[in-house]
Amino acid sequence: MTLAAARKSQEQDPAATGMLDLRGEALQVDPSGVVWWPDERLLIVADLHLEKGASLASRGALIPPYDTAATLARLGEAILRLRPARVIALGDSFHDEKVSTTLPEGLRQQLRGLMAGTEWVWIAGNHDPLPPADIGGDFTAELGLGPLLLRHEPQPGRARGEVSGHLHPAASVTVRGRSLRRRCAACDGERMILPAFGAYTGGLNLRDDAFRGLFDPARLNAYMLGARTIHRVSGRRIGYTG
Amino acid sequence: MNTEAAPVSPDLPPVFADWFSARGWAPRRHQLDLLAAREKGASVLLIAPTGAGKTLAGFLPSLIEIHTRGYKPATERPESPLRELMAAGDTRAALEAMREARKRPSRLHTLYVSPLKALAVDIARNLETPIAEMGLDIRVETRTGDTASARRQRQKSDPPDILLTTPEQIALLIASKEAEELFASLKTVVLDELHALVTSKRGDLLALGLARLRALSSNLRTVGLSATVADPDALRRYLVPQPREGEVLADLVMADPGAKPDVSILASDERVPWSGHTTRYAIPDIYRLISENNLTLVFVNTRSQAEMTFQELWAVNDDALPIALHHGSLDVGQRRKVEAAMAVGSLRAVVCTSTLDLGIDWGDVDQVIHVGAPKGASRLAQRIGRANHRINEPSRAVLVPSNRFEVMECRAAVAALAEGAQDTPPLMPGSLDVLCQHILGCAVGAPFDADDLFCEVASAAPYAHLNRETFDRALEFVATGGYALRAYERHARIRKRNDGKWRVANPRVAQTYRLNVGTIVEEAMLKVRLVKAGSRTPRGGMWLGEIEEWFVSQMEPGDTFIFAGHVLSLVGIRETEVYVSKTVSRDPKIPSYMGGKFPLSTYLAERVRDMVAEPKQWKLMGAQVAEWLRLQSLRSVNPGRDQLLVETFPRAGRHYLVCYPFDGRLCHQTLGMLLTRRLERMGARPMGFVASEYALAVWGLGDLSLLIDTGRLSLADLFDEDMLGDDLEAWLDESSLFKRTFRTCATIAGLIERRHPGKEKTGRQMTVSSDLIYDVLRTHEPNHILMQATRNDARTGQLDIGRLGAMLSRTRGRIVHKALDRVSPLAVPVLLDIGREFIAGEANEELLAEAADDLIREAMET
Structure with missing residues (x-):
């Protein structure tokens, strides 16, 4: 095999590209943390938590106010690169209900810039149950697309074709005595949970009780977000027992 | 105290002079020197070795002053008429009496500050004896994090004459609304183990607290008690307010150094290993030394070494000698048991870490064994001092190197001890995160003027070189986060009011401050509980102690490690608890933090380099090391x-x-x-x-x-x-080290809240991990004051x-x-x-x- 061929084969290696099959649809986990559906030219992003910094500041924690700009910049980069026809924000896009009215004008412009030229759908989350005022885009509680159903919060038990967020999945693996932890997408071929995208969103280990019963442990893969690639690791390896 | 028959000083009031002579004692020279400093109203640093009667020296001036100050003790005051007046229905007179009672001057005279809670409690016990024997009307109380809140509240309205406490409690008292009244009568602050306090952020917090106390009470005098240090002038500066230009020093009293310690390096017939820190080879020798003495302290550098050494000693303990273990991760109750057993003399040896470094007197230790590298000459001298609390007899110590390089280091340390050389670390400029915390504390106590506070802060030696611009940035940080993007004006924690003074914006800020005061940011710790092997849903179980989260996070269920003297197997982790079971495995996966936490001192490092360079010195280190170095020069x-x-x-x-x-x-x-x-x-x-x-x-x-x-x-x-x-x-x-440093700075400065036990599950939505904040700040505002604080720490710290x-x-x-x-x-x-x-x-x-x-x-x- 030539070097170029080897590199090509590595790029096409499903473990590194983040390609996965969900109810027969080919989806791709992007290292930025969004999910790309090439056939539909559809970009899905979960848990943006815009203005989380400002929201916490109103409760006394004066953490740096740059999170919204940082989150939108990263999302903008993904949109520019993938050029989606449609963007679905999977809920908890705004950290609290007031944000869509209190969002500073500069950030509002930045967000509108991202939305221009794409069809944009806000899905309701527990932080933002109502449609955002004065920002645009469609609003819905759930969205069915072919075999897939997009909603914010995963329903208990096994759910066919569900794509959700809410739980902020992360995985840790031990390699040569060192424990490494990353945000990840989790998918067992039946349902998928996206990583949280916002700059101030943490992760919840897939081993946590909150994920219990959601996936088939034998078929679960965690798609850990690397610097430039996706690292696909089996559910067994990360200690998911069902 | 000693029994020399020196003439009793005429300065002593009769009741004190009688007390000394009744015991056939005389005050020591340094004790009299400290009395003289009191006469002058001078602040003073006492440098004395362990066992020199340092504590009594520090308190004697206060005891005399309180005794003679003419304050009418509570017992001699007429009974409060309040109750009678209330009973008689004379409300007006009762209210008058209450007002009168409130005007009663605070009697707080002396604050004693120690780095350890246990030390404060121990000193209180030791003070009670002379006070009772002399029949003095002096009330002594302790105040630590363990003191019940009702008692703490009462101490603010009705303080004792002498309050024994910690730097954190002083910060809390300063931030209380009673501070002004409480400290108005304060005359003396005694700072114990000052050498240990000043090299940490707690020392910075205390320095700022002292500056505040000086503003609250006039003519405040400080008395520093310290072991021998390399640069006494740094401590002398610390004790007195510094002018904008130049420097001022407290008086210095040096006690007699006492007998030179008798220190040797273990001469083992076994092969000294090339590397590693287990010191397994020397266990039989260490055991023999323990069996030949009454009470031995076995000092090691890390908790894991303590566990390992303890385990190995018991493996050869055929005579079942009572050998105990003492380190910071063990359950407090377990530690107290060991301390009590030491005090009554029912133990033969205690394997311990730095938890037994500082001056608590727990019994007649007649030998110190130091396992592993000494790291620093001064630190070693202080540890060895534990071996004998009688100043005129030499302390006995044996050093046990765990590998060949450590043989050289031990040799260098022995030479340094013989010369009395000191290598305590230099004092660092005050940290900015502590400054931020102090500014908020001041606002919580009472409204302040920024110019006044700046002058006050800059009078504390660690902050003598602080410029106004940096101070203002710290102030901005406390107010609104101090971001260039001025987004949080309306969420400010402190605000400048019309009178030009800064005040707390709302009561919640004060509450949060009180919960987060202090400079010790613990690694996230998990409780270790012992359960049956193979239990699928472990619950309950005996509590063995606490362990660092990062250490556990590296392990998989089934992995084995040594903790609390047992070889344990990890069963699982649930929330903040680690479940373990006992195992028969003889080969545990031991903690990875094998090296010491203390770096080799520059002074010892220099001596070691000398020894390597100088073939004449090789044979001093034994045949094995000499041969090794000779081969090196050939190859x-x-x-x-x-x-x-x-x-x-x-x-x-x-x-x-x-x-x-x-x-x-x-x-x-x-x-x-x-x-x-x-x-x-x-x-x-x-x-x-x-x-x-x-x-x-x-x-x-x-x-x-x-x-x-x-x-x-x-x-x-x-x-x-x-x-x-x-x-x-x-x-x-x-x-990741830098991120950890940032987390500490952000916690101390009050950007993120401490993790309080049981509150970890407040939900991932409510808090933001410090790593994420760091990433955002680094990209958007790399020169933020907390980034600056982190860089400063990195320079000296990890x-x-x-x-x-x-x-x-x-x-x-x-x-x-x-x-x-x-x-x-x-x-x-x-x-x-x-x-x-x-x-x-x-x-x-x-x-x-x-x-x-x-x-x-x-x-x-x-």
């Missing part, structure tokens, strides 16, 4: 005292570069990070490195000897000081950048290169460490890829 070379030896050689398909700065593991680790970055750029394809206290080894695929030989790699360029510029900045981006800079400049132009065909004798110890250490730096991505590769292989095989 390679022993570096001169200011030279840096760099060896390159191939081994098993890889190429190694080993250098010997002898500057401590932290410094070498930072050097390793930076060297691998540079080697990468120079095309030498480095793969990893390992750092020890003495040496650094880097390995890779490129033939380093050849690269140097052909001039493609210049060692002078490689070790150039400019690595502390851009390379350092770039590396800090990724350094990255030891200051020392690395000194090493690079010391060895500039003095690099000696040896291209060898195989590993040199001096390089063996550090190469043996490979495999026990993590691969550092950027390897994470590749390791992740490897985890993914496993899966591919799995897939291909089926």
